[in-house]
Amino acid sequence: MLKAENIVSFRQYLIAIGITWFLIIVLLVRFFQIQIIGHDRYRKKANTNRIRKITTTAPRGLILDRNGQILVDNLPTYVLTAIPGELSQKGEKFGLISKTIGLDSTIVSRNYKKYYRGRFISTRLAKDLTFHQISKLEENKLNLEGIYYQQFPERYFPSVVRASHILGYVKEVDKSIRATIKDKSEYELGDMIGWNGLEKKYESYLKGKRGVYFYEVDALGREVGYVEDLPPKKPEPGRNIITTLDINIQKTLENLMEGSRGVILVGIPETGEILGAVSAPDFKPDLFTGLMLEQDWQSILKHPDKPLINRFNQGLYPPGSIVKMITAITLLKNQEFDPEVEQICEGSYQFGDRVFGCWSTQGHGGMNLTSAMLNSCDVYFYKSTHYFDLDILSNSFRKFGFGQPSQIDISGESSGLVPTVSFMNKRYGRYGWSKGALLNISIGQGELLVTPIQVFNYVNLLATRGIAQTPHFVRVDQLPENIHPNFESNIWDRIVSDMRAVIVDEHGTGKSAQPNTPGFKVFGKTGTAENSHGESHAWFLGWAEYYDKKYSIVVLVENGGSGGTIAAPIAHQVFSNIINYNDMAAR
Amino acid sequence: MIQAQSFELKDLPIKIIWAVVFLSTIGLIVLKSISQHHIGGVFQNPFSKQLLFLGPSVIGAITILFIPRYTIHKYAYALYAISIIFVILPFFGNPHAGTYRWLNIGLPFAIQPSEFAKIFTAIALARYLSDHNLEMKNFSSIIIPIILVLIPTSIVMNQPDLGTAIVILAPILPMLYWSGARPFYLFLLLAPLFSMLMAFHNMAFTVWAIVLGGTIFVARPKTIISFGLFFGNIFIGLLSPFLWNSLTNYQQNRILTFINPEKDPLGAAYQIIQSKTAIGSGGLFGKGWGDGTQTHLKFLPVQESDFILSVIGEELGFITIFVVLIVFGYFIVQVMKQSYLSKDRFSSLALIGFATIFLSHVFVNTAMTVGLIPVKGLPFPFISAGGSFLIACYLMFGLILKLSVNYSD
Numbered sequence: 001m002l003k004a005e006n007i008v009s010f011r012q013y014l015i016a017i018g019i020t021w022f023l024i025i026v027l028l029v030r031f032f033q034i035q036i037i038g039h040d041r042y043r044k045k046a047n048t049n050r051i052r053k054i055t056t057t058a059p060r061g062l063i064l065d066r067n068g069q070i071l072v073d074n075l076p077t078y079v080l081t082a083i084p085g086e087l088s089q090k091g092e093k094f095g096l097i098s099k100t101i102g103l104d105s106t107i108v109s110r111n112y113k114k115y116y117r118g119r120f121i122s123t124r125l126a127k128d129l130t131f132h133q134i135s136k137l138e139e140n141k142l143n144l145e146g147i148y149y150q151q152f153p154e155r156y157f158p159s160v161v162r163a164s165h166i167l168g169y170v171k172e173v174d175k176s177i178r179a180t181i182k183d184k185s186e187y188e189l190g191d192m193i194g195w196n197g198l199e200k201k202y203e204s205y206l207k208g209k210r211g212v213y214f215y216e217v218d219a220l221g222r223e224v225g226y227v228e229d230l231p232p233k234k235p236e237p238g239r240n241i242i243t244t245l246d247i248n249i250q251k252t253l254e255n256l257m258e259g260s261r262g263v264i265l266v267g268i269p270e271t272g273e274i275l276g277a278v279s280a281p282d283f284k285p286d287l288f289t290g291l292m293l294e295q296d297w298q299s300i301l302k303h304p305d306k307p308l309i310n311r312f313n314q315g316l317y318p319p320g321s322i323v324k325m326i327t328a329i330t331l332l333k334n335q336e337f338d339p340e341v342e343q344i345c346e347g348s349y350q351f352g353d354r355v356f357g358c359w360s361t362q363g364h365g366g367m368n369l370t371s372a373m374l375n376s377c378d379v380y381f382y383k384s385t386h387y388f389d390l391d392i393l394s395n396s397f398r399k400f401g402f403g404q405p406s407q408i409d410i411s412g413e414s415s416g417l418v419p420t421v422s423f424m425n426k427r428y429g430r431y432g433w434s435k436g437a438l439l440n441i442s443i444g445q446g447e448l449l450v451t452p453i454q455v456f457n458y459v460n461l462l463a464t465r466g467i468a469q470t471p472h473f474v475r476v477d478q479l480p481e482n483i484h485p486n487f488e489s490n491i492w493d494r495i496v497s498d499m500r501a502v503i504v505d506e507h508g509t510g511k512s513a514q515p516n517t518p519g520f521k522v523f524g525k526t527g528t529a530e531n532s533h534g535e536s537h538a539w540f541l542g543w544a545e546y547y548d549k550k551y552s553i554v555v556l557v558e559n560g561g562s563g564g565t566i567a568a569p570i571a572h573q574v575f576s577n578i579i580n581y582n583d584m585a586a587r
Numbered sequence: 588m589i590q591a592q593s594f595e596l597k598d599l600p601i602k603i604i605w606a607v608v609f610l611s612t613i614g615l616i617v618l619k620s621i622s623q624h625h626i627g628g629v630f631q632n633p634f635s636k637q638l639l640f641l642g643p644s645v646i647g648a649i650t651i652l653f654i655p656r657y658t659i660h661k662y663a664y665a666l667y668a669i670s671i672i673f674v675i676l677p678f679f680g681n682p683h684a685g686t687y688r689w690l691n692i693g694l695p696f697a698i699q700p701s702e703f704a705k706i707f708t709a710i711a712l713a714r715y716l717s718d719h720n721l722e723m724k725n726f727s728s729i730i731i732p733i734i735l736v737l738i739p740t741s742i743v744m745n746q747p748d749l750g751t752a753i754v755i756l757a758p759i760l761p762m763l764y765w766s767g768a769r770p771f772y773l774f775l776l777l778a779p780l781f782s783m784l785m786a787f788h789n790m791a792f793t794v795w796a797i798v799l800g801g802t803i804f805v806a807r808p809k810t811i812i813s814f815g816l817f818f819g820n821i822f823i824g825l826l827s828p829f830l831w832n833s834l835t836n837y838q839q840n841r842i843l844t845f846i847n848p849e850k851d852p853l854g855a856a857y858q859i860i861q862s863k864t865a866i867g868s869g870g871l872f873g874k875g876w877g878d879g880t881q882t883h884l885k886f887l888p889v890q891e892s893d894f895i896l897s898v899i900g901e902e903l904g905f906i907t908i909f910v911v912l913i914v915f916g917y918f919i920v921q922v923m924k925q926s927y928l929s930k931d932r933f934s935s936l937a938l939i940g941f942a943t944i945f946l947s948h949v950f951v952n953t954a955m956t957v958g959l960i961p962v963k964g965l966p967f968p969f970i971s972a973g974g975s976f977l978i979a980c981y982l983m984f985g986l987i988l989k990l991s992v993n994y995s996d
Binding site for chain 1: 717718761764765766767863864865866867868869870871880881900904905908909912913915916919920923924926927929930931932933934935939942946949950953954957959
């Protein structure tokens, strides 16, 4: 059986042990390469392997009104996350989650895909969970391995006002937003970034600083303790900002504009502070927090009145007669112009081959500057300005801030349009337009386009004789420099007294703006701006003096009709409210 | 011929025993470190599990010393057949972690029959090659041994367990060589494998065809056989891309990840990267016993068996790795020496077979640990924790001791 003799030669034996030692040496060389030569590299890698950086969201700063009432607050909500590396039977777990908290499971899996950045990085599944929902999940904790939750401060609006276009909203940083951010370390996916309004403008104040914790983790991503060399850094909440808004005034404005389209701006002329601003229609500010339903979003987007547009700094409107003070100032600057000389208004004026109508078709009869102002007679202005060069008039407009941004602290502002000779040449060709355009512009029609915030600055400048500061919502150390039109005081006097006449004269177009309160003096001007969208836009601008205080106001009702009958009464109501409010405060 | 068994302790190859004692001790030290924070039962704790299995292992090895050598020879084929049946059995049960490697017989642990099949395949081969005092210069005479080894190999490959399949297959080459087969025939055995691998690259395949043709030309077989060999190989090569497509994704992934491990750092290559990180961060002297962060924070996968060498590398450093591999090389070479010195052919062949099994285990496991070859899922002999595997290692150890003792019977 075992008689077969061994026939292995010494040479074969040598080859066998040669191969053995060769293989062992190959392995040793490889170990040497990794352990000795590559030691530094792998040591670093081992360190990053076991340290996980966890960031916690800092609550954003609050936004307050001028009296310290909270306009925007933070609400603690919960975010549900998953560590992909710890997650097995994903589908089942997502199903259980959605069943437990009553959320569509497609949302969960969609979020998982959207936020996935790596196997051991926590990935958001759902947000805005309530404490109740979290406690329900906690009951199923054993079946939800790899699922975690974190507190997340969410924007919350406790106030009675919406102020949606002022406050703006925050948006979640997604991949495409993050790509546009310069300092990537500042924002992570899922963070909130101010996307509009004050939230955007004062992002750097409101944002705060994320807290950072370095955990030592095992390969399953389970935290096993802090890293001693890297102490945790608590999140720093953002700074609060105090706005110039007054909740009471803001509330009044919002109520007044309910159901209409348009703008009301109320402020303090000297300082440029805005007490209330509404762009109607507006929207609930919490529309952009939480889980907005697709249908809500669509209804906002498709709304014919475009509620998302911030009308007071983006809307472009023909101003109509409210700019006649500029035309008047331009006239008064001319030494030869006599404001007392009457021009006859017959309801229209033939200039060249065109007929320019007055708003009053039967005519105003003999008009001087004051009566033309208080009647808002167009023909007077046609007749007085037809010798002007267009650029003289457009210069005057620019002196009051038209045609340029007002530098309001909400971005997205439009510049409006003040036509000049070169602009008209460019648009219509050198011989494509006639001087008739000048007549239109002198009464605030034609190519002239303004934004309500520009009008607000304009009325502030009129009320303060050119020294008003830039309109703003937040008092900052260094306001942008406002324009300061400078005229002789008799010119200012004339304009101010004419604007007072608009309110108090029995023929004054703005007389319905005056509340019946002794000592409350209103100055103003109405405007009825023709436009291509139907009914005229109703304008009222002006200010009120009450004891030592001044309040400026701009009212615009889109397609509202006559400024005197539609816009001026709104100003009246705003003023009445300010009076009541002041009286209450005095008591 | 049949005499009473007599063996004396002094006859045992003491160097081989010391090597195994050393390796087993290192294994226990490392497993103790891994098990520090383990909670759960005895079978969940690698250290206590290892201690528990060392008992039957050592008893098994000693028992073998009392079995007559001719008995081993006599039952070689029967054991081979039984082990094949056991390897097939798991296929009738439920898959375990997606494979049919494990046989559950109601014990708190499962048995891996393929671990034993590799021993009995080597013994069966040794018997066949020693019984048939064949003229190994003939190519056709190596066909039966090849069939003998391919049966368990192909079954195990289908479990699927590529690593163990390689280990079962490996002894055939040195054993044929030991039996006097021409190296040219061994080359022809390997040729189809190369033909398949090279087929995926046009240039490499051209070079390979030239090498193949050249070798056949130098060896000068009959013209018709030369043509057959050459074109047969080319045909296999051309066929292999189609075979590739018939592989499972799991198999394809393992091979592909090997080619470019960084491609999928969180998939299959995750293990290799973690292993290299653990080893590399250990440096010359290691981070100290029980202080390996990659190990204890569980970055290192299957650390108690497949990647135990990475734990040694991380905690005990290059120094220990060096000693372990040198000791293992020494152990294998000692077994080869016994094989060379052995009087009878059966023992000599079985010994070189076992040496090859150990060498392939060590090489495949270590090379995988350091990212030289794809992850195979093979443990490191005597050091890795394992039930069936540890017992199989000690059975081979016992057989080595038994067959090393030169006495006449």
